[in-house]
Amino acid sequence: MNTTHGVGASDSSFPLRSRALGLWLLVLTVSAAALRVIGINRGLWWDEIYFLLVSVRHPLVEIVTIFPGDIQHTLYSILARLSILTFGEHVWSLRLPALIFGVASIPMLYLLGASVTTRIEALVASALLAVSYHHVWFSQNARGYTALAFWTMLSTYFLLRGIRTQRRGPFLWYAVAAALGVYTHLTMAFLVASHVLVCTGIAVEDWKKGRQSWKFPLQGFLATGGLCLVFYAPIVLQVQNWFFKRPSGMRGVSTPLWAFTEILRGLTLGLGTEGMLVAAALVVFCGVWSYLKQSRLVFALFVLPGVVTTLGAVLARGTMYPRFYFFLIGFAVLILVRGIFVIPQWITARSRPFDPRVRLWLTAVLVGVLLTGSAFSLVRNYRYPKQDYDGAIRFVDAERKDGELVVTAGAAAVPLLQYYAKPWENVETAEQLQEDCRQGRAVWIVYTFPRYLAAWRPALMEIIRNQFTVIRVFPGTLGEGAVFVGRFQPG
Numbered sequence: 422m423n424t425t426h427g428v429g430a431s432d433s434s435f436p437l438r439s440r441a442l443g444l445w446l447l448v449l450t451v452s453a454a455a456l457r458v459i460g461i462n463r464g465l466w467w468d469e470i471y472f473l474l475v476s477v478r479h480p481l482v483e484i485v486t487i488f489p490g491d492i493q494h495t496l497y498s499i500l501a502r503l504s505i506l507t508f509g510e511h512v513w514s515l516r517l518p519a520l521i522f523g524v525a526s527i528p529m530l531y532l533l534g535a536s537v538t539t540r541i542e543a544l545v546a547s548a549l550l551a552v553s554y555h556h557v558w559f560s561q562n563a564r565g566y567t568a569l570a571f572w573t574m575l576s577t578y579f580l581l582r583g584i585r586t587q588r589r590g591p592f593l594w595y596a597v598a599a600a601l602g603v604y605t606h607l608t609m610a611f612l613v614a615s616h617v618l619v620c621t622g623i624a625v626e627d628w629k630k631g632r633q634s635w636k637f638p639l640q641g642f643l644a645t646g647g648l649c650l651v652f653y654a655p656i657v658l659q660v661q662n663w664f665f666k667r668p669s670g671m672r673g674v675s676t677p678l679w680a681f682t683e684i685l686r687g688l689t690l691g692l693g694t695e696g697m698l699v700a701a702a703l704v705v706f707c708g709v710w711s712y713l714k715q716s717r718l719v720f721a722l723f724v725l726p727g728v729v730t731t732l733g734a735v736l737a738r739g740t741m742y743p744r745f746y747f748f749l750i751g752f753a754v755l756i757l758v759r760g761i762f763v764i765p766q767w768i769t770a771r772s773r774p775f776d777p778r779v780r781l782w783l784t785a786v787l788v789g790v791l792l793t794g795s796a797f798s799l800v801r802n803y804r805y806p807k808q809d810y811d812g813a814i815r816f817v818d819a820e821r822k823d824g825e826l827v828v829t830a831g832a833a834a835v836p837l838l839q840y841y842a843k844p845w846e847n848v849e850t851a852e853q854l855q856e857d858c859r860q861g862r863a864v865w866i867v868y869t870f871p872r873y874l875a876a877w878r879p880a881l882m883e884i885i886r887n888q889f890t891v892i893r894v895f896p897g898t899l900g901e902g903a904v905f906v907g908r909f910q911p912g
Contacts, residue, residue, distance in 0.1 A: 523560025592641030
């Protein structure tokens with residue numbers, strides 16, 4: 422299979438020796454590490470706090486034998502626990518495994534990219550990932566999503582090598598990478614399912630031509646399944662009970678339509694403006710079309726996992742979150758960069774006289790705009806924490822007077838009462854909050870995720886809206902994750 426493309430720029434158009442490429446890749450990796458260290462010790466958000474409380478703070482033997490729910494990222498829990506045991510419990514030590522996988526993804530993307538396109542495109546893709554708002558955000562998020570992205574790229578790389586070489590070794594390495602991905606989070610199973618579909622299609626085509634190419638892929642997938650069973654053996658019945666016997670309480674809130682809207686909002690943040698989002702969509706379309714013309718195999722490996730993930734998430738739990746698709750970020754970046762390279766190719770190919778220098782400079786300008794816009798968006802990531810519980814706590818402690826009551830409602834109760842150990846009251850019903858307001862004193866309330874609170878406790882949210890004045894809103898980089906401080910004044 423030809424690993425370069427017929428319509429994009431070739432390596433000869435951008436002459437860089439292997440030594441220079443290696444040096445640039447090292448610079449990008451070090452720069453990515455620096456960008457991900459900045460602000461890594463800022464406050465945790467809800468998922469990280471709950472994850473710490475129900476999983477990471479427990480002994481290793483409990484982590485591998487107890488499944489507290491779909492919040493669990495088992496492999497990440499193990500690594501985070503080891504990190505905390507080594508360095509002590511800090512925000513940065515909890516997030517350290519995410520940072521390491523995030524930094525490792527930079528050279529990993531180059532390795533995958535160089536196997537499907539030119540080295541210069543692979544290097545630009547690594548550069549874009551290094552300054553990606555979303556990748557930096559998740560590299561500072563104490564969850565397993567950067568690990569999933571890393572295992573996705575590594576397993577896809579081995580799968581491609583196995584298909585191309587028809588040797589057993591790459592498929593066995595694929596099994597290790599894929600199983601570790603599934604052990605990180607079960608959504609990795611959707612990627613494996615898409616790989617099974619791809620290899621099945623190849624096997625059917627080869628069978629029609631009288632060739633047998635199914636043995637090594639089958640061994641690889643069986644090895645993947647076997648390793649997954651070994652990893653999940655202590656908790657397999659708990660996992661089954663959770664996903665098949667407990668309906669999701671988020672089904673009516675975290676809908677596919679909401680997830681699509683949040684994806685667009687998040688992409689706009691990462692690209693800077695709505696105009697950049699529209700331009701990026703056009704570039705992505707060109708990149709997808711180019712990969713389709715280059716290789717149906719590469720196209721399927723890049724596109725099919727997203728389709729399978731959507732169907733699997735809807736059918737399994739009926740809920741969807743934008744972060745379900747983060748593991749595809751490597752594919753998305755390669756597609757985007759391909760579009761950046763082929764657009765100048767198409768433009769200059771239709772101009773007379775043809776001047777390759779025009780294509781070179783036009784490509785360089787587009788790459789520069791893309792990298793600059795993505796890097797500029799990082800300002801927001803460094804400006805705010807993911808959720809500013811610390812700011813809300815400091816504000817309430819400074820402003821409330823002696824005798825005034827402070828309460829929490831909804832999701833805010835877990836971080837404020839259990840993690841920060843504030844001596845505040847948690848109100849769960851409208852009647853309880855009304856009773857607090859009848860005591861003739863001012864009442865402060867701290868809450869977050871108002872959309873969820875309105876869905877779960879509509880009467881309680883109605884009282885908050887009608888009787889409390891929002892005094893301060895503490896923004897964060899998490900979508901809908903602002904922390905609200907309200908106050909009820911009697912009389």
